Amino acid sequence: MLKKFVFLIFISLGTGILSRYIGLNSRQALAISIFSASVLGTLFFWDFRLSFAFLGISILLMSHTIDIAHVIEFSSLDVILFLVGMMVLVGLMKDAGFFAWIVGLILRVKNITALKFVVVISVVSALLSTMTSEVVSIIFMVAAVLEICDYFEVDPAPFIIIAVLATNIGSAATVLGNPVGILIAAKAGLTFEDFIIKAFPLAMACLLVTIFVVIIWYRKTIKQMDERIKELGANEILVKLISVPTDRQLKISLAIFGATLFFISLHHRLELLWNLEPNTILMTVPLFSSGCVMLWKWKRARDYIEKDVEWWTLLFFMLLFAQAGALKYTGATDVLARNLSRLAGNSLPALISIVLWVSAIGSSILDNVVLVAAFIPVIQSFQALNLNLHPLWWALLFGGCFGGNITLVGSTANIVALGILEKERKIRISFFQWFGVGLTVGIITTVIVWLALVFVPFYRY
């Protein structure tokens, strides 16, 4: 622990000194140094990440590197409020039994075969994460996978890995799939429609390829499961294992969630119709819906806010965004953007490649929100160099989401799923057990995105 702390201090100070050496001023160097400490803090001391964020922002304020008004401006309150609204809605859907109902649907798959099981968990994982975020989705998918694997007495680890890989891929498809999606949408001015037209098809193409890869990778496991299914017969107990009462509460909850998704999907058209600022409806629909939920369920309202909203994570995001904003505010990212552009020879394809691969490799080690928050001001600074930013935003989105598949600590969904697996079945997946399939899927899907962004003109504008 002490070694890691010394390393953190050494690297953070070293980054600051190096920044001064290459010509950045003292405020820029301090902003870079503090941000490096926060990034390394999340890497080495995950449970203490909020402490690092609090300390970092305090030092930035006390050293006049940034002022309070700009801390508030850069903390992306719009994104935070969007996430609060969605977390309240997810809490309602959980209460109503929606997620248990999805689990029940998977358990009831008729004439189950191992191949059908792999396809179902991959598709449902991906689609559920496009609607409810990767971390929410993976909990229910793991529950379904464990019940089915318990019934047929097969090792659940490969199927959990498959569900996680699909979840991370699905999380790039919409603004709801991952916090980095809404963050990029807010900063880039991208709409839900943009995601549906551009990100969704690309994510689904990658999902399809991933399904083929995992079917080949786990062919022996699939064969073994088929043998067990033949021995044990149909999934009769699983079919009636759980039930969810389809009462008024579930119907109203589904209606609220459905209406929220409907208005989110139409937000751009409505903003044009009502002459509102871009993304106003996108950001406010979850708040409006959760306001209605709290009126309807007024006895549970406090629980939704206090228990279902992850304040620890959201506070960390806010301060991290503010620290990344300090990089922009001091002009540090402008210098970085100029150097990066010069390194890429002012070539857009080269910059797309750098952003995509650096964010993919980076998010295989770091939390993708940290990485994307760091990249956003750099990409914004490219605008001053008259570069087309659109493909760079997509590169950042896909790199940040798909990179999470490479290692077992690459995304929160991976950590949550493996935590449940270890607790439930005492199975600990080793780094290399994951890395083989994770790296293969990570590289193949990132190459697909790279080809699309560099060679398909559709992704240029």
Added chain:
Amino acid sequence: MTREIKSVSLDASAREALDLLQKMQISGLPVIDKDGRLAGMFTEKDILSYVLPSYIEKVGRFVYEENPKSIRRKFAELDKIKVSQLMRKEVVTVSEETTLCEAARLMLTQKARRLPVVDKSARVVGIVSRGDVLKAMSQEAQGT
């Protein structure tokens, strides 16, 4: 408080502890280390938490219409699992000098059904239940 207490050691199996709970018709036992100090509490709730899937709270509202197959497997595993793996390590304790009201306050605020009574070297000298506290309070009130 009850001075004649039954306890289990850290190395005892969860099955042994469960059998003792059922034999004594109680819901919880103090867990003692090799020096006789309190190491934790082992309760029926700890077994239920282990036997049922850990994700049930996160999945939300549903009804079990059948018993999952995992329950039989997990019950069989109780022979291999040590008490130390399932017990609650953070235990609220009282001393023999603790007042009745303080014990009652701890029971209410910490949601504890029973409190182990320990001496200065953390050795368990007894256990006090909600019933013991209420009985003593009632006697004290009648005496005044």
